C-alpha cells in the first residue's frame with residue numbers, strides 16, 4: 001500500500017475512506033481541516049484573546065499546538081492555556097506535567113486552578129463523601145471553573161479539544177438521557193446565545209476523529225504516554241463510546257452520519273431554545289439553569 005497522494009509509505013488509512021496517507025501528507029491534511037473548521041465557523045477573529053482548555057492529554061495539546069503554531073500566525077490572536085486540576089490521584093498530575101512542559105517550551109502562559117483551592121476538596125475526596133458518579137461531579141465543577149476563570153481572564157473564546165468521536169458520543173448521550181435542550185448547546189461553537197456570563201467555546205478538532213487526533217499527536221511528539229482517568233471506565237460516556245466504536249467497525253460511516261444529521265437540525269434546535277431563560281445562581285451569581293447552580297448544590301452537600 002502507498003500514500004494516495006505521493007506514493008510513499010503511508011502511516012494511516014483515513015477512517016471511513018479508502019485514502020491512505022504518509023506522514024507529510026497526513027499532517028498537511030489534518031492542519032488544513034482544522035484551518036477550514038476555524039474559518040467556516042468563524043471561531044477566531046483577529047485580535048481576540050483565546051484560552052485553550054488543556055488537560056495535558058492528546059486532544060488538548062493538539063488544539064493548543066495548532067492554534068498557537070498555525071492559526072495564531074494567520075490571525076494574530078493572543079493565546080493562553082487554562083488547566084483544571086481535579087485532584088485525581090495518580091492521573092492528573094502526570095497529564096498536567098505534559099501541559100506545563102509544552103507551555104514552558106513554547107512560551108505560553110498557563111493558568112492552573114484546582115478543585116482543592118477553589119472548592120476546598122479534591123475530586124477523589126468529594127466522590128467518597130457524595131457517593132455520586134465521579135464524572136457527574138467532575139463535569140459540573142470543571143465547567144463551572146473553566147467558565148468563571150475564562151471570564152475573569154477576559155477571554156473572548158475558550159477552545160477545547162473535543163473531536164468528532166467526543167461530539168458523536170455527546171449527541172447520543174443526550175438522546176438517551178438529557179434531551180434536545182442540552183444538545184442545542186453542542187456544535188462547533190457552543191451556546192444558544194452569547195450571554196454575558198458565558199464564554200463561548202469553540203472546537204477546532206470538531207471534524208477529526210479520535211484516531212486522526214491520536215496519529216497527529218504521535219507524529220508531532222505531543223503526547224507519548226497514554227494516560228486514562230481511573231474513573232473513565234465506569235462512565236456512561238464510556239459505555240456509549242464502546243457502542244459507537246463497535247458499530248463503526250461494521251458500519252464505518254456511523255459517527256460521521258451522527259454529526260452530519262445533527263448539524264442539519266442544530267439551527268432548528270438553537271432557534272427552538274433561544275428564548276430559554278438563563279438564571280443566575282442566588283448563591284454564587286454564576287449562570288445557572290436553576291435558582292441555585294449545580295456546583296453550589298454539591299458544595300452544600302459537601303459541607
Ligand code: SF4
Pocket residue numbers: 086134135136138139229230231232235
Ligand atoms: S473520566 Fe470522568 S472523572 Fe475522569 S476526568 Fe473525565 S469527567 Fe473527570
Ligand SMILES: [Zn+2]
Pocket residue numbers: 003004005006007008021022023024025026
Ligand atoms: Zn504522501
Ligand SMILES: [Zn+2]
Pocket residue numbers: 281282283284285286292293294295296
Ligand atoms: Zn452557584
